[in-house]
Amino acid sequence: MNWTYLTTAPDQLTAEMWSGLLRDRGIPAMVRAGDTSSFMGVSAYPCRILVDDGEVSRAAEVLRSELGVEPEGE
Secondary structure (H helix, E strand, O other): OOEEEEEEEOOHHHHHHHHHHHHHOOOOEEEEEOOOOHHHOOOOOOEEEEEEHHHHHHHHHHHHHHHOOOOOOO
16 A cells, blocks of 8 residues: 545544545544644644555545535645
8 A cells, every 4th residue: 555645624623523534434544743742642733644655636626516625636
């Protein structure tokens, strides 16, 4: 699986919710924190969402249609 950047969420909690929504729709997704201190807990800094490179278009459509979020990496 090749991970590809989809978008950046404003914080880790939002990123986890967005990636959970994608996974619920069958799209492999993971969160990458944008800071180095996130290993100590939840990050209040922006976090990137990565998806399988074959699912970028479908993931972008899910975020658009269900959350009104316009992905940056599409």
